[in-house]
Amino acid sequence: MVKKRTVKSKQSKTYIPSSQESETYADSYNNGIIQEDLEQIDKYIYQEEMNFFKQEFDKREIEKTSVPEDSIPICADVRNYDFLQLAKIHQEVKGKLFDVIMMDPPWQLSGANPTRGVTISYESLPDPSIRQLPIPKLQNQGLIFIWTINAKYRMSLQLLDCWGYKYVDEVVWVKKTCNNKIAKSHGYWLQHAKETCLVGVKGDLDMSDKEIPDIIFSLRRGQSQKPEEVYQMIEELVPNGSYLEIFGRRNNLRAGWITIGNEI
Numbered sequence: 001m002v003k004k005r006t007v008k009s010k011q012s013k014t015y016i017p018s019s020q021e022s023e024t025y026a027d028s029y030n031n032g033i034i035q036e037d038l039e040q041i042d043k044y045i046y047q048e049e050m051n052f053f054k055q056e057f058d059k060r061e062i063e064k065t066s067v068p069e070d071s072i073p074i075c076a077d078v079r080n081y082d083f084l085q086l087a088k089i090h091q092e093v094k095g096k097l098f099d100v101i102m103m104d105p106p107w108q109l110s111g112a113n114p115t116r117g118v119t120i121s122y123e124s125l126p127d128p129s130i131r132q133l134p135i136p137k138l139q140n141q142g143l144i145f146i147w148t149i150n151a152k153y154r155m156s157l158q159l160l161d162c163w164g165y166k167y168v169d170e171v172v173w174v175k176k177t178c179n180n181k182i183a184k185s186h187g188y189w190l191q192h193a194k195e196t197c198l199v200g201v202k203g204d205l206d207m208s209d210k211e212i213p214d215i216i217f218s219l220r221r222g223q224s225q226k227p228e229e230v231y232q233m234i235e236e237l238v239p240n241g242s243y244l245e246i247f248g249r250r251n252n253l254r255a256g257w258i259t260i261g262n263e264i
């Protein structure tokens with residue numbers, strides 16, 4: 001401990017007799033050095049902690065992003081990807097087009113502050129670029145799942161229509177925290193705690209024997225990252241199907257699925 005070498009005056013004010021000045025300043029100097037040392041140690045501990053968390057985070061990211069066996073990742077810009085060739089090859093290999101298509105479009109929002117201050121970490125696409133996707137050439141019978149947002153709800157219904165699907169249902173993902181509470185996020189009118197995925201059908205399909213609920217209640221994940229449970233739901237609905245995901249990321253790669261996106 002550093003002793004404070006001061007003498008109290010009658011008025012109980014602190015003053016330093018000139019004879020002790022140099023000693024006092026030397027002590028405060030030492031005190032300063034100790035303080036600096038402590039700060040250095042704190043910084044060091046903080047840095048070590050940060051390194052530890054970063055290593056743990058990187059480890060998990062590597063696990064998350066490793067490519068599962070039997071998944072087919074395709075890194076491409078959908079605006080110039082040859083979907084017709086994909087359909088042709090798929091037809092040749094599997095003898096059919098896709099049973100299920102799922103997409104989570106990078107919706108482009110208009111307005112002054114469309115994302116209300118939330119930075120979106122990927123490129124977005126204007127509606128016409130999404131509409132131009134040759135979806136009708138990829139499926140002649142089956143289901144399509146389109147993740148949508150409030151501002152694009154009508155647009156998503158129009159897409160279903162223009163691609164030749166009947167809107168039949170929607171899946172709602174209610175996000176929860178690790179404490180099993182509803183995970184609220186931002187929103188203009190109401191705080192959003194859910195995401196919606198529209199379901200469209202093309203052709204004659206009979207799913208009446210399935211008893212699959214339309215709600216997923218699972219942990220909130222990284223930005224825009226959709227829940228694992230949606231794949232389980234789809235695979236239960238259409239077992240052993242051919243599955244295509246458009247606008248997927250590495251975290252979406254899954255055995256039995258072809259995944260296309262520009263971040264893969």
Ligand SMILES: C[S@@+](CC[C@H](N)C(=O)[O-])C[C@H]1O[C@@H](n2cnc3c(N)ncnc32)[C@H](O)[C@@H]1O
Pocket residue numbers: 076077078079104105106107122123124125223224225226227247248249251252260261262263
């Ligand atoms: C909403 S995110 C998809 C999130 C994903 N469903 C998940 O669970 O992590 C949309 C993705 O589409 C990608 N994207 C944007 N423009 C694209 C383009 N022209 N071609 C292909 N992918 C594109 C974005 O980079 C982003 O990865």
